[in-house]
Amino acid sequence: MKFKTLTVLGTALALTAGAAAADSTVRFWYHFDNADNPMDELVASFEEANPGITVEAENIPWNSYYDQLYTAIIGGNAPDAAMVKMFAQPRLVEMGALQPIEDWLADWEGAEGLQDNLLKLTVGPDGTQYYLPVQYVVLYLYYRPSMFEELGLEVPTTCDEFREVANALTRDTDGDGQTDTYGFGFRGAKGGHDHWASFTLGAEGVSLTEGLTSDAGVAGTQFVADLFREDGVFPPSAPNDGFQEIIGAFKAGKTAMTIHHIGSANGMVEALGDDVAAAPVPECGGGRWTAFGDESTAVMAGAEDPEAAWKWISYLSSEGNNTMFNEATGQLPVVKADSESWSLHPQRFVQATVDSLPFAEMLPDSAATADFVNTVWPTQMQRVLTGDIEAAEMNETISELFAE
Amino acid sequence: MTDATATDLSRQDRQGRRAALGRRVLPYAMLSPAVLVTLAIVFFPMVQTAWMSLHDYVLFRPNDFDWVGLENFRTALADEVFWISLRNTVIWMGTTIPAQLLLGLVTALLLNQEFPWRPVARALIIIPWALPSVVIALMWVWIYDSNYGVANEFLLRMGLIQQSIPWLADPTYALASIILTLTWQGFPFFAVMILAGLQAIPRSYYEAASIDGASAWRQFWHITLPGISGVMMTAVLLRLIWVANSFDVIFVMTGGGPGYATHTLPLYAFVKARTNLDFGYGSAIAVLFTLLLMVVVVFYLRRTGKAVS
Numbered sequence: 041m042k043f044k045t046l047t048v049l050g051t052a053l054a055l056t057a058g059a060a061a062a063d064s065t066v067r068f069w070y071h072f073d074n075a076d077n078p079m080d081e082l083v084a085s086f087e088e089a090n091p092g093i094t095v096e097a098e099n100i101p102w103n104s105y106y107d108q109l110y111t112a113i114i115g116g117n118a119p120d121a122a123m124v125k126m127f128a129q130p131r132l133v134e135m136g137a138l139q140p141i142e143d144w145l146a147d148w149e150g151a152e153g154l155q156d157n158l159l160k161l162t163v164g165p166d167g168t169q170y171y172l173p174v175q176y177v178v179l180y181l182y183y184r185p186s187m188f189e190e191l192g193l194e195v196p197t198t199c200d201e202f203r204e205v206a207n208a209l210t211r212d213t214d215g216d217g218q219t220d221t222y223g224f225g226f227r228g229a230k231g232g233h234d235h236w237a238s239f240t241l242g243a244e245g246v247s248l249t250e251g252l253t254s255d256a257g258v259a260g261t262q263f264v265a266d267l268f269r270e271d272g273v274f275p276p277s278a279p280n281d282g283f284q285e286i287i288g289a290f291k292a293g294k295t296a297m298t299i300h301h302i303g304s305a306n307g308m309v310e311a312l313g314d315d316v317a318a319a320p321v322p323e324c325g326g327g328r329w330t331a332f333g334d335e336s337t338a339v340m341a342g343a344e345d346p347e348a349a350w351k352w353i354s355y356l357s358s359e360g361n362n363t364m365f366n367e368a369t370g371q372l373p374v375v376k377a378d379s380e381s382w383s384l385h386p387q388r389f390v391q392a393t394v395d396s397l398p399f400a401e402m403l404p405d406s407a408a409t410a411d412f413v414n415t416v417w418p419t420q421m422q423r424v425l426t427g428d429i430e431a432a433e434m435n436e437t438i439s440e441l442f443a444e
Numbered sequence: 445m446t447d448a449t450a451t452d453l454s455r456q457d458r459q460g461r462r463a464a465l466g467r468r469v470l471p472y473a474m475l476s477p478a479v480l481v482t483l484a485i486v487f488f489p490m491v492q493t494a495w496m497s498l499h500d501y502v503l504f505r506p507n508d509f510d511w512v513g514l515e516n517f518r519t520a521l522a523d524e525v526f527w528i529s530l531r532n533t534v535i536w537m538g539t540t541i542p543a544q545l546l547l548g549l550v551t552a553l554l555l556n557q558e559f560p561w562r563p564v565a566r567a568l569i570i571i572p573w574a575l576p577s578v579v580i581a582l583m584w585v586w587i588y589d590s591n592y593g594v595a596n597e598f599l600l601r602m603g604l605i606q607q608s609i610p611w612l613a614d615p616t617y618a619l620a621s622i623i624l625t626l627t628w629q630g631f632p633f634f635a636v637m638i639l640a641g642l643q644a645i646p647r648s649y650y651e652a653a654s655i656d657g658a659s660a661w662r663q664f665w666h667i668t669l670p671g672i673s674g675v676m677m678t679a680v681l682l683r684l685i686w687v688a689n690s691f692d693v694i695f696v697m698t699g700g701g702p703g704y705a706t707h708t709l710p711l712y713a714f715v716k717a718r719t720n721l722d723f724g725y726g727s728a729i730a731v732l733f734t735l736l737l738m739v740v741v742v743f744y745l746r747r748t749g750k751a752v753s
Contacts, residue, residue: 107718114503131504218600218607228613229699276610277590279702294591407504414719423703426615 064345065094066352067119069109071102072369082364086355093348103230106410113137113340120343121353123174126334126402127409130165134407138170139339144350145169150358153375162336165405171336174357175371177301178400179234179321179331180392182308186315187221187296195317199239199263199324206273209296223273225286225295226264228425232281233403233417234331235299239263241401243325248404248412249442252435256325261431263324265424279422301333303370305389318392320399332400335371408441416441497728503721516728526729528704529712532619533688533733536626536708541683543627545676548634553668555635556642566639573632581696584625588612612698615705622694622706626687634679641675642668677748684744688737709733 070079079097086095098119100108106128112118113135124132132138145151151159154173162171183195187209196202206223213220227235237248240260245251268274275281275289287304289295291311299321308316321330337353339346356365362375366384372393373379382390403409420434497517500510520526555566572580587595588611596608611621649667658666691711694700700707700715707715709729717726 110503110721111718114506135504135506229701275591276608277613280610280613280698289591292591411720415715418699419701419703422701422705426613426702426705428615428703428705 063092063094064348065096066121066343066345066349068095068097068121068349068352069100069105069119070097070123071100071105079368082356082361085361086352089355090348090351093345093351095352106414110135113342116342118340118342120345121337121339121349124171124336124338126162126171126336126405127413129162129171130405130407131410132338133164133166133168133170137341138164139341139343139346139349140168140170141172141339141350142169144354145172148354150354150375153359153377154357155374155376155379158374161332161402162334170338172338172353172357173334173336173374174353174362175335175366175369176374177303177333177371178393178396179238179299179301179333180318180389180396181297181299181321182290182304182316182318183297184290184293184312184315185317195319196322198322202322202324203263203267203271203273206267206297207271210271210273219272221293222275222289222295223271223297224267225281225289225298226268226274226278227281227283227286227299228274228279228418228422229282229285230414230418231283232421233413234333236261236264236417236421237331238299238321238329239324241329242323242327242399244327246325248409248438249406252439253432257435258432260325261424261434264421265431268425269427279425302372302385302389302393305385306370309386318389320392320396328399330396330400332397332402333371334402335369404442406442408444412438412441493727494731496723497731499724501722501724501727503723512724516725517732519725520728520732525704525707525712526709526732529707529709530736532704532706533708533710535619536623537684537687539623540626540630540687541680543623544630544683545634545680547627547631548679549638549676551631551635552638552642555639569635570632572629573636575629577629577690577692578696580625580629581693584621584628585612585697588621613702615702618698618702618705622697625697626693629693630683630687633683634676637675637679638672641672645671680748681741681744684741685737688733709736 072079079099083095083097087093109118109122109124109128110131113132118137129138145159155176158173158176159169162169162173164170181195187193188195188205191208193205193208194201196205202224209221209223210219211221212218226232240252240257240263241247243251243256243260246254246257246260251257268278275294277285281289283300286295286298287300287307290298291308305316305318321328337356339349339353343349355361357374359375359377362373363378363382366373366378370384372390373382403413416438420429420437423429424431424434498511498513500508500512500515502508551569555562555569559565587593590596590608590610590613593608593611595611596605599605600608609617611617645667649671650663653663653667689710691708691714694706694708694711695714698706700711710733713726713729713733715726716722716729720726
């Protein structure tokens with residue numbers, strides 16, 4: 041009897057242990073501007089397809105996303121997988137926080153379905169593949185056709201034309217002595233480096249790592265400063281304006297142009313209908329530069345069950361799921377088949393994205409890039425805009441940062 | 445004396461000694477959990493911060509923890525942003541606390557008067573103090589907004605300004621705007637503390653003074669002010685430390701910008717450590733600021749201690 045009981049208990053325990061081993065949880069961090077929780081549907085369908093794996097997806101606010109990610113890694117409480125951008129990769133690799141995905145990639149049938157070149161573009165600074173692309177965008181110029189038509193203006197294709205047009209669009213429409221419409225909504229707070237870069241890095245021989253202190257490089261920064269200080273074509277709040285402010289001002293008709301990507305296109309159309317269009321950023325200093333906005337996912341080195349984490353991130357970059365993911369974020373799918381059937385955005389915004397691809401670039405593959413984005417660029421740009429320092433000093437500081 | 449009596453006495457003696465020992469030990473035993481917790485969550489991180497400030501410790505290179513002695517402190521003293529932040533901190537503390545004290549004093553004197561609905565007014569006055577800092581910061585960001593903010597709208601309608609002012613985006617006004625927000629947030633603390641002090645002053649003092657023909661001002665100067673000086677001193681000391689250490693409102697409202705216009709030392713230490721992940725340098729700034737604050741607190745305690753006594 042005793043032996044029988046022990047056998048039953050032992051079997052029960054073994055079964056429970058087996059079940060426990062099969063169950064694993066993937067903690068996933070992501071950042072969506074979309075306030076709804078679009079992840080729920082993807083998580084539910086993944087869990088149904090992969091019994092035994094639970095996904096705990098957590099939306100982390102963008103402003104402190106990387107601060108939280110880095111501190112969580114150091115504190116030993118990192119997620120198992122996370123959404124990551126290219127600029128963070130050198131730092132994450134240096135921290136030893138990422139798990140190589142090459143072996144999994146080799147066996148994954150979805151790899152061939154990804155857009156050409158994307159895996160090569162996202163390779164790590166040490167030549168190892170850590171990132172799996174999940175969405176992409178390219179920044180372009182948004183403008184209000186009705187405002188252009190009213191003044192008989194053409195969409196600017198060069199910086200000179202841009203300045204002229206922006207000045208014409210900055211006006212007092214009701215005669216009360218107050219400026220009612222500004223030519224351009226400039227993002228002077230964190231994240232606005234893409235605006236500045238479009239006016240500065242297009243010049244020949246100028247990049248963040250080379251030629252920034254040359255006359256052509258300084259002229260780009262000076263151009264931005266003059267637009268604000270001399271011409272007053274940005275709203276006065278520009279030095280502190282972030283994403284919400286520039287998009288809000290454009291939708292409200294306070295600004296006639298701004299730079300952002302397709303992620304905000306549907307919101308713009310909802311607010312403005314047909315009275316919003318897009319075009320590539322103007323050519324400045326003899327060339328064009330726009331930002332390739334990448335987003336990938338990665339398995340973290342400390343993942344409890346890396347295999348399960350890989351299954352989850354590869355699920356997000358698979359045909360069909362990638363559409364669902366991008367419907368939520370409003371960006372563009374990385375899976376070829378999903379791109380072909382893509383109908384979420386009005387064609388004019390997809391066209392502006394495609395037209396901008398040839399000169400779209402990413403920020404340098406350097407550990408300094410994170411500081412450039414988070415602190416150095418915003419403070420230096422704000423100081424230039426408020427007249428605290430000269431354009432040359434800002435470029436000098438950025439050059440020194442990347443030279444370190 | 446029999447053996448039994450001797451045993452009784454020695455037992456009583458033992459019991460007495462045990463009781464005395466118990467009385468001596470008991471307070472320590474009661475206090476020790478609080479002391480241990482304080483040591484673990486306050487003292488240990490303080491020592492750790494001081495230790496980190498002597499090292500080159502960048503969080504994304506967790507394996508490098510090189511001893512650099514006072515190098516971080518030398519760098520801080522030669523850092524332009526450190527001095528800008530220090531100047532802003534002095535302006536910020538030197539303006540916010542007196543403004544809060546003055547507004548709190550006036551409010552407390554008003555609330556100490558007899559008028560209908562007084563309990564409601566006393567409850568309402570506490571609202572700014574009870575609101576979370578982030579809510580206050582976001583609320584005031586909207587008030588100051590240059591496109592839609594009520595501050596500009598009000599001033600334009602009054603004809604006091606001709607053009608909307610970007611309160612938080614213009615370095616001339618940014619710090620002053622934040623100081624106004626903080627004054628609004630913190631004055632109820634002074635009002636409540638001073639009101640409690642006012643109610644502890646016996647009515648008979650005022651009656652005696654008015655019989656002697658003392659004016660309202662004289663009564664305030666010779667009875668009210670000495671009566672609440674102790675409370676005021678404590679309140680100022682507490683606020684001095686809280687205001688000095690708080691940066692949440694600035695962080696949400698401007699993030700220290702535009703440029704370095706609203707950088708204060710605690711904010712700079714936070715940005716260096718949390719955003720740039722340079723914990724060595726961030727800790728050095730925090731240690732320097734703690735030392736400066738200690739000097740101010742000691743000086744304040746000495747001066748006001750003498751004045752109150």
